[in-house]
Amino acid sequence: VTPENGPEMSDATRVLRRVFGYDSFRDGQQEIIEHVVAGGDALVLMPTGGGKSLCYQIPALVRKGVGVVVSPLIALMQDQVDALTALGVRAGFLNSTQEFEERRQVESAFLSGELDLLYLAPERLRLDATLRLLDSGVVSLFAIDEAHCVAQWGHDFRPDYLALSALHERWPDVPRVALTATATPATHAEIAARLNLQDARHFVAGFDRPNIQYRIAPKNEPRRQLLELIRTEHPGDAGIVYCLSRSSVEKIAEFLTGNGVRALPYHAGLDARTRAENQARFLREDGLVMVATIAFGMGIDKPDVRFVAHLDLPKSVEGYYQETGRAGRDGLPSTAWLAYGLQDVVQQRKMIDTSEGDETHRRRLAGHLDAMLELCETVECRRVRLLAYFGQRGEPCGNCDTCLSPAQSWDATVPAQKVLSTVFRLMRERRQKFGAGQIVDILLGRKTAKVIQFDHDALTVFGVGTELGEAEWRGVVRQLLVQGLLAVEGDYGTLVLTDASAEVLGRRRQVLMRREPERPARAAKAARQ
Numbered sequence: 001v002t003p004e005n006g007p008e009m010s011d012a013t014r015v016l017r018r019v020f021g022y023d024s025f026r027d028g029q030q031e032i033i034e035h036v037v038a039g040g041d042a043l044v045l046m047p048t049g050g051g052k053s054l055c056y057q058i059p060a061l062v063r064k065g066v067g068v069v070v071s072p073l074i075a076l077m078q079d080q081v082d083a084l085t086a087l088g089v090r091a092g093f094l095n096s097t098q099e100f101e102e103r104r105q106v107e108s109a110f111l112s113g114e115l116d117l118l119y120l121a122p123e124r125l126r127l128d129a130t131l132r133l134l135d136s137g138v139v140s141l142f143a144i145d146e147a148h149c150v151a152q153w154g155h156d157f158r159p160d161y162l163a164l165s166a167l168h169e170r171w172p173d174v175p176r177v178a179l180t181a182t183a184t185p186a187t188h189a190e191i192a193a194r195l196n197l198q199d200a201r202h203f204v205a206g207f208d209r210p211n212i213q214y215r216i217a218p219k220n221e222p223r224r225q226l227l228e229l230i231r232t233e234h235p236g237d238a239g240i241v242y243c244l245s246r247s248s249v250e251k252i253a254e255f256l257t258g259n260g261v262r263a264l265p266y267h268a269g270l271d272a273r274t275r276a277e278n279q280a281r282f283l284r285e286d287g288l289v290m291v292a293t294i295a296f297g298m299g300i301d302k303p304d305v306r307f308v309a310h311l312d313l314p315k316s317v318e319g320y321y322q323e324t325g326r327a328g329r330d331g332l333p334s335t336a337w338l339a340y341g342l343q344d345v346v347q348q349r350k351m352i353d354t355s356e357g358d359e360t361h362r363r364r365l366a367g368h369l370d371a372m373l374e375l376c377e378t379v380e381c382r383r384v385r386l387l388a389y390f391g392q393r394g395e396p397c398g399n400c401d402t403c404l405s406p407a408q409s410w411d412a413t414v415p416a417q418k419v420l421s422t423v424f425r426l427m428r429e430r431r432q433k434f435g436a437g438q439i440v441d442i443l444l445g446r447k448t449a450k451v452i453q454f455d456h457d458a459l460t461v462f463g464v465g466t467e468l469g470e471a472e473w474r475g476v477v478r479q480l481l482v483q484g485l486l487a488v489e490g491d492y493g494t495l496v497l498t499d500a501s502a503e504v505l506g507r508r509r510q511v512l513m514r515r516e517p518e519r520p521a522r523a524a525k526a527a528r529q
C-alpha cells in the first residue's frame with residue numbers, strides 16, 4: 001500500500017507525486033523545498049539538470065499565493081508555462097513579447113488568485129506598474145532563476161538583475177530563492193551580496209556529473225576529429241557542438257551535413273524564426289546535432305543529449321562546466337569533448353588584450369582563461385580539477401581522458417630553450433617578431449617562401465628542431481604560452497619573451513610539459529565497452 005494520503009507524507013511529497021508524477025526527491029531537493037515552504041530564503045547551487053525548477057515550483061504550490069519567477073529566458077517562458085499547464089498547474093508569464101490583451105488577462109488571473117506561478121522577465125520588475133500589480137495580489141515566494149546573471153563580471157551579466165535587490169525591502173516577508181548552476185565560491189558570495197540574501201541558507205548540491213566523460217584533446221584537424229567522434233562513438237545521437245564564431249557555426253554545420261550528419265546551426269545572427277525553429281527541432285526530433293555559439297543552451301531541457309563538443313576553447317571553467325552539463329541529463333553515459341590548440345591560446349589572449357573595460361576587468365578575464373588552461377594542461381584527473389574549481393573534493397574518477405590514458409609530464413627544457421632562443425634571436429639580431437608558424441618553420445629547417453624572404457635560413461637556430469614534428473612543436477609553444485614563458489603581442493599574434501623566459505634561456509629553470517597521449521579517443525572508447 002502506498003501511503004497516498006498518510007499523515008507521514010508531507011505536502012511537498014504529495015505535490016511531487018500527484019502533480020509532477022515523480023516518486024521521490026533528488027539529492028537536495030526536499031531540504032530546499034521544506035526550507036522555502038517554511039518561509040526561509042535560499043541560495044541554491046545545483047548543476048544543470050539537477051532539478052532546480054521543482055525547488056520553487058513545489059513551494060509555490062504548497063504556499064498560499066502566487067510564486068513569482070524571475071527568469072531571463074524570455075524565449076522559453078511559453079514552453080515552461082505550457083509544460084506546467086499540461087500538468088494542471090496554473091501558470092502564466094509577462095514579458096515584452098506579448099500583446100496588451102494577453103498581458104491584461106494574465107494580470108487579472110494573478111489578481112484574482114487564479115495563478116500558481118507567474119514568470120516575469122527581470123526588466124518587468126523595473127516598472128512601477130509591475131510593482132503595484134504585485135502589491136495588489138498575494139505573492140507566495142520569489143524565485144530568481146539563473147541568479148548568476150547578477151554577477152557583474154560573469155559571462156551572463158544582466159543589469160536588470162541588480163534591481164532585484166529591492167525585492168526584499170518591498171516585500172520583507174516573502175521568501176526568496178535564488179538558483180544557479182554556475183558558481184565558484186566567489187560568484188556565490190557576489191550573488192548573496194547583490195541580491196541582499198545575507199540571511200539565506202545556502203544549498204550546494206554536488207557538482208559532479210559522473211555519467212559525463214570529460215576529454216580534452218589536442219586540436220589537429222578539428223573537423224576530422226569531430227566527425228570521427230560522431231561516427232565512432234555517437235552515430236545517430238543528439239549532440240551540441242559549440243564554436244566561438246557565427247561563421248564557424250555555419251561552416252561546421254554545413255560540413256557535418258555534407259558528411260551525412262543531421263546538423264542545424266544556431267547563433268544570434270540568425271533571424272528569430274530560424275532560431276526558434278532550429279531549437280524546436282532539436283528538442284523534438286531524435287539524433288540532431290546542434291552547431292551553436294554559446295547563445296544556445298541556457299534553460300534547454302533535453303535529457304538525451306549524448307555529447308557536447310567544443311571546437312574552440314571556452315573562456316572560463318564556469319562556462320565550460322555549464323555547457324558540458326547539457327550532456328546526459330538523463331544520467332546515461334555521455335561525452336564532453338574539447339579540442340584545444342595553440343591558436344586558441346593566442347586568440348583568447350589577444351581578445352583579452354584588446355577587450356574593452358579597465359585593467360581590473362582584463363585581469364579578471366585573464367584569470368578565467370588561466371583556470372581554463374590549467375584544466376586543459378593538467379596531468380591529473382579532469383573531474384578532480386573541475387570539482388576543485390568549484391570548491392569541492394573528488395577522487396580520480398576513472399572516466400576521463402587523463403584517468404583512462406594517463407598523461408605524463410616530460411622534461412621539455414631543451415625544446416623550450418630552442419623556441420625561446422629563436423624568438424630571442426629574431427628580436428635581438430633582426431629586430432623582428434613573428435607568430436608561431438614561422439618559429440616552427442625555422443626550427444624544422446623548412447625553406448618556405450617566407451623563410452627565404454626574411455633570410456631566416458641563415459639563423460643559427462635554423463633546422464635545430466628536427467627531433468619533434470610540427471604538431472609537437474606547436475604543443476610546446478602552446479604550453480610555453482600557458483606557463484607564461486612566452487607572451488602574445490599585437491594583432492598578428494606575434495610571440496615575445498617574458499621576464500620568466502630569461503630563466504629558461506639562462507638554464508636556471510626546468511620546464512615540464514604534458515605529453516599528449518597517442519589516441520585518447522580510442523582508449524576511452526575501449527574502456528567503455
Ligand code: ADP
Nearest residue numbers: 022024025026047048049050051052053054301
Ligand atoms: P535544472 O533547472 O536544474 O537544470 P530541471 O529543473 O529542468 O533542472 O530538471 C531537469 C530534469 O529532471 C527535468 O526533466 C525534471 O523534470 C527532472 N526532475 C527533476 N526533479 C526530479 C525528481 N525528483 N524525480 C525525477 N525527475 C526529476
Ligand code: ZN
Nearest residue numbers: 381397400403
Ligand atoms: Zn578522471
